Amino acid sequence: MKSKHVILPHDERITRWYNVIPDIPNGIEPPLDPVTKQPMGPEKLLPIFPVGLLEQEMSPERWIDIPEEIQDIWSIWRPSPLVRAGFLEKALGTKAKIFFKYEGVSPSGSHKTNSAVAQAYYNKREGVKRLATETGAGQWGSALSFATHKFGLECMVYMVRVSYEQKPYRKSMMNTYGASIVPSPSPLTATGRDILAKTPDTPGSLGIAISEALEDASSREDTKYALGSVLNHVCLHQTVIGLEAKKQMAMVGEYPDVVIGCCGGGSNFAGLASPFIPDKLDGKAIRLIGVEPASCPTLTRGVYAYDFGDVAQRTPLLYMYTLGHDFIPPGIHAGGLRYHGMAPVVSALLRENLMEAISLNQMECFEAGILFAQTEGIIPAPESCHAVRAAIIEATKDLNEPKTILFNLSGHGLLDLSSYDKYFAGELHNYDYPAEAIAEATRHLPKL
Numbered sequence: 001m002k003s004k005h006v007i008l009p010h011d012e013r014i015t016r017w018y019n020v021i022p023d024i025p026n027g028i029e030p031p032l033d034p035v036t037k038q039p040m041g042p043e044k045l046l047p048i049f050p051v052g053l054l055e056q057e058m059s060p061e062r063w064i065d066i067p068e069e070i071q072d073i074w075s076i077w078r079p080s081p082l083v084r085a086g087f088l089e090k091a092l093g094t095k096a097k098i099f100f101k102y103e104g105v106s107p108s109g110s111h112k113t114n115s116a117v118a119q120a121y122y123n124k125r126e127g128v129k130r131l132a133t134e135t136g137a138g139q140w141g142s143a144l145s146f147a148t149h150k151f152g153l154e155c156m157v158y159m160v161r162v163s164y165e166q167k168p169y170r171k172s173m174m175n176t177y178g179a180s181i182v183p184s185p186s187p188l189t190a191t192g193r194d195i196l197a198k199t200p201d202t203p204g205s206l207g208i209a210i211s212e213a214l215e216d217a218s219s220r221e222d223t224k225y226a227l228g229s230v231l232n233h234v235c236l237h238q239t240v241i242g243l244e245a246k247k248q249m250a251m252v253g254e255y256p257d258v259v260i261g262c263c264g265g266g267s268n269f270a271g272l273a274s275p276f277i278p279d280k281l282d283g284k285a286i287r288l289i290g291v292e293p294a295s296c297p298t299l300t301r302g303v304y305a306y307d308f309g310d311v312a313q314r315t316p317l318l319y320m321y322t323l324g325h326d327f328i329p330p331g332i333h334a335g336g337l338r339y340h341g342m343a344p345v346v347s348a349l350l351r352e353n354l355m356e357a358i359s360l361n362q363m364e365c366f367e368a369g370i371l372f373a374q375t376e377g378i379i380p381a382p383e384s385c386h387a388v389r390a391a392i393i394e395a396t397k398d399l400n401e402p403k404t405i406l407f408n409l410s411g412h413g414l415l416d417l418s419s420y421d422k423y424f425a426g427e428l429h430n431y432d433y434p435a436e437a438i439a440e441a442t443r444h445l446p447k448l
């Protein structure tokens, strides 16, 4: 019997992030000023982000050192384990080898903590006192609540209303780490009040919550804004996942044929997959697959265009796959995948055919999550169930093909059990592809 866990020794830990942007053929388009629609210099973003993060956002460097202070806090849970899902393989009757990188071991239970610690560090270094942010499923909000507390910062979280109601214990967790939380849209901001007046029953969306957090940050001197995905610096921070996974695969003499990650704003997928891009560019036969919900199919059905990251049109315009900034996705239980846009980095990887994208329905994803829990023991977050499903699809296409699959189990689902309860009670269903709503929202893309 061999150990199923591959643990990276402390002295092999990752000390530099990998920035994929210099390696993307044709690069990525610059952000545009939301008012003038002209390329936007970093100075315009100084009121909302610290210099350290803006430097990373625009960096042409391939490798960026990770400060000791960040590595020190990361050492609570990093390096995270790489696990061979042997019991799942057996249940599927496949000759494929399935490995998963397990990010649910972080204090708040997902990959989000990697970037949260980095963002809190750079803000603290520049004298910021308070951070405002949005959260979908609550994973990013709890990650930032933990990280801000470690650095002695205050934290204000706008939590998408449908998740606030579905996941009350996420709120308890954020409170435990000392943060303040309100359901979004909230009466605390002009954006929130306006949306509540027009649509009092709205489930909310990440696009709305981002607008509220940005309004909060721009209205206070002591506050900056933190985003849990999408931006280049967030994708950069998450590359620790793929860099560790590559070393761990090598420790057991393996290299993946297929790498899979679920896509909300894209940082999870970018974090696992982008360290494999140089190999792919060198001709290695490796497939990188991003998985998204069929009800919010940004990569598979979206438009590649400049769009706002939020509903109130406060963010810079980003060139990305988008369903339109005012698209409100159906209230699926994978709240962290309900975002209209996709990281410019991930969008460019798709444009360059360096990755593939697929979309899956929530019922088949929960079903896969349950099989995973019953075989490997870990109950996956609903977002991560999308990656589990995709790994099962790959492993069972041809049961005799001995391919090697690596996927990111981006978080555990222990605070998502009410969603599992609903699944067992027969109260969950698939949503039809929201063609009308998407067509309407893409009509509102900014005219350039």
Ligand SMILES: Cc1ncc(COP(=O)(O)O)c(C=O)c1O
Residues within 6 Å of the ligand: 110, 111, 136, 137, 138, 139, 140, 228, 229, 230, 262, 263, 264, 265, 266, 267, 268, 269, 335, 336, 337, 381, 383, 384, 410, 411, 412
């Ligand atoms: C467990 C989990 N996995 C994946 C995602 C999607 O992450 P990203 O926005 O980095 O694509 C989220 C987002 O909240 C999440 O909570």
